[in-house]
Amino acid sequence: MTDDELREQLALAAVGALPDQEVSELDDVLRARPDLQAELDELRAAAAVLADAVGEAPPPALRLSVLGVIARTPQLPADDTATAAEPPEPPVAPVVPITARRRRTHWIAISAAAAAVVAIVVGALILAPWSGSETHDEVAAVLEADDAQTIEMPETGEPNSLPGVTIVHSAAQEAAVLQADDVPVPEADRVYELWAIRDGTPERFATFRPDDTGRLSVYAAGLDPASAEQWAITEEPGPNGSDAPTTPILNATAT
């Protein structure tokens, strides 16, 4: 192939218009032609203009899903004994289907040995479902506080998201109440778990269950919404929940 013909191939490669076979032939040539590789890099920068032209905000819950997966994904070292060809396919981390239109998948806890450690908040609370008067006064103290502020935790669109969840926080009471009227009641051996997202990593905060009618009114001492980038709820195995989310996010505060 002449250099002119090669240059045409570079342009096609830059916009993804080459079939795989031709890409691989081109890769072979580029290994020996750094000048052409440099030109391909420039053409790719030009092609990126076509991407910029169609920029669109992704669904907010996708951010949470991505951060959850990478929290358990090892990074590759800089040393690369492979050639300049395509990097090997990473193991596919199951994806949280945010719009819930496709198959239901679950996060798998990849071995934590090499992955980033998910910090467990010291004193993670196990919250009892609201049922007795012993917590009624505390709940009321937060709800009726002068400085009470309400934060929404909207559904992400996952099946079994909890409708109408809010967090009412009182700085004066140094506590918050998680509330909802009619949430799905999990199986007896499952719980809901509340996560605090800090530095991009979900940290376990508390587990809880609604009462039998689906009512939630859970007192959480020390829950300060401003202490994390975002708050999220998943369903986890009971009674103690999980160290890292193993199911799709059901509800999340805005970032």
Added chain:
Amino acid sequence: MDPDPTTLLAATAAGDHASFASLYDSLAPTVYGVVRRVLRDPAQAEEVTQEVFVEIWRQAARYDPARGSVRTWAVTIAHRRAVDRVRSEQSRRDRQQAVAAEAVDPPATPEDDAIDTDDRRRARAAMATLPAAQREALELAYYHGLTHVQIADRLDVALGTVKTRIRDGLIRLRSNLGASS
């Protein structure tokens, strides 16, 4: 002050989750936008966008600044994955019919979802300077994931014509980039 993507990626390569989260915020609209444009289906677009960011996380230490900007690197990964997905779907159904029925111009994005950034405006302005034939060939390749042969069939022109239009269009975009940077 926003750290630039190069700084954020370097910190990401050292395992810094907060920097990766900021990098996500910076790149996600472009990555999701191009993936969505190629795949059309929002659920698939979300899946592939997630795969792209997992790859960025995994490969962070292997990014070579001499090869181009972080943004170009991320967009290249995203576009390649989206086209791969489209082509594997294509083997299962006759996509030519679907392509023939689609308008060549990108569909209007609802205002709520559009990113009204300088990048997007500049990009659209740059594309508007292209002769129609070049723009059409570039869009069929980039947004529809068609190969050069498929584009030639679609437009009923010679393969060489397709190659020339794509190359000339990209060169014009490249010089446009140089002028505005």
